[in-house]
Amino acid sequence: MSNGEPADEGLHEAEVETRWEAGPAILLVIALQIALVTVSRWQGWALWRLPWWWWLIVVVPEAMLFVSLTWARPRHRLEEMGQRRTVGLVLIGLIVAANGVGLVGLIVSVLLGEERDGTELLFKGITVWATNVIAFGVLYWALDRGGPVRRREANPPPADFQFPQMENPQLATPGWHPRMFDYAYVSFTNALAFSPTDAMPLTHRAKWLMLVESAASSMTVLVIAARAVNILR
Numbered sequence: 001m002s003n004g005e006p007a008d009e010g011l012h013e014a015e016v017e018t019r020w021e022a023g024p025a026i027l028l029v030i031a032l033q034i035a036l037v038t039v040s041r042w043q044g045w046a047l048w049r050l051p052w053w054w055w056l057i058v059v060v061p062e063a064m065l066f067v068s069l070t071w072a073r074p075r076h077r078l079e080e081m082g083q084r085r086t087v088g089l090v091l092i093g094l095i096v097a098a099n100g101v102g103l104v105g106l107i108v109s110v111l112l113g114e115e116r117d118g119t120e121l122l123f124k125g126i127t128v129w130a131t132n133v134i135a136f137g138v139l140y141w142a143l144d145r146g147g148p149v150r151r152r153e154a155n156p157p158p159a160d161f162q163f164p165q166m167e168n169p170q171l172a173t174p175g176w177h178p179r180m181f182d183y184a185y186v187s188f189t190n191a192l193a194f195s196p197t198d199a200m201p202l203t204h205r206a207k208w209l210m211l212v213e214s215a216a217s218s219m220t221v222l223v224i225a226a227r228a229v230n231i232l233r
Contacts, residue, residue: 013177014148014151014152017148017179018069018070019070021179021180021181022069022138022180023069025134025137025138025180025184026062026065026066026138027066028130028134029062029095029130029131029134029135030059030063030066032126032130032131033059033062033131034055034056034059036124036127037052037053037056037059040055045120045124046109046114047105048106048108048114049105050101050102050105054105055102055127057098058098061095065088065092065095068084068087068088068091089139092138092139095135096136096139099128099132099135099216102124102127102131103128103132103219103220106124106125106220106223107219107223110227115227121224121227125220125221128220129221132191132213132220133187133188133213133217134187136190136209136210136212136213137180137183137184137185137187137188138184139209140160140187140206140209141178141180141183141184143160143209144159144160144161144178144183145157145158145159145160148179151178152177158202158203160201160202160205161178161183161186161199161200161206162199162200163182163198164198165178178199182199185198186198190214190217191214191217192217195214196210
């Protein structure tokens with residue numbers, strides 16, 4: 001390993017990061033969407049032509065991703081097959097796509113004047129926005145330099161993101177590596193500021209992903225804000 005870090009220690013750190021940082025992030029989204037399903041069923045909420053149980057469809061790939069990240073047996077099985085990273089990226093892609101459908105449904109329902117309750121609109125908007133932030137944060141974490149394991153190898157792939165600690169190693173602790181929280185922070189600030197703030201995207205795929213996230217976030221915020229003004233009048 002680079003920076004004098006033993007290979008087995010780096011692998012252990014990557015597994016801890018996967019189980020105790022990436023896993024809980026996905027669990028948070030699952031909890032938020034199940035809460036929305038429960039309230040939607042109770043209150044009779046719908047999302048354009050999508051039924052109240054639509055969010056349970058989004059939970060399916062999220063639950064599969066959570067299991068692959070946190071449970072040892074399926075994780076090791078995927079590793080033996082050499083498909084762990086591929087399966088993870090496919091599941092994240094499904095989450096992003098399903099959340100995109102939810103965003104389209106939210107926008108259409110607002111344009112058609114179907115969203116008349118402020119609490120309902122806010123709950124749906126927060127769910128879509130939070131899912132967007134966490135899904136892209138996990139995606140950045142899984143893609144950058146080949147993922148958490150490859151980043152700790154002696155010769156990792158070229159970086160997709162340039163963190164301040166990489167430019168100024170004297171400001172970082174010895175052997176510093178970006179962790180899940182660092183990518184979640186990049187995703188959060190990109191979703192709020194609609195531009196990079198902490199880490200700069202270096203590759204085309206990183207720039208495209210940040211562009212898509214910013215676009216989805218801006219549409220969510222603008223639609224909710226525009227409708228909220230009318231509701232509050």
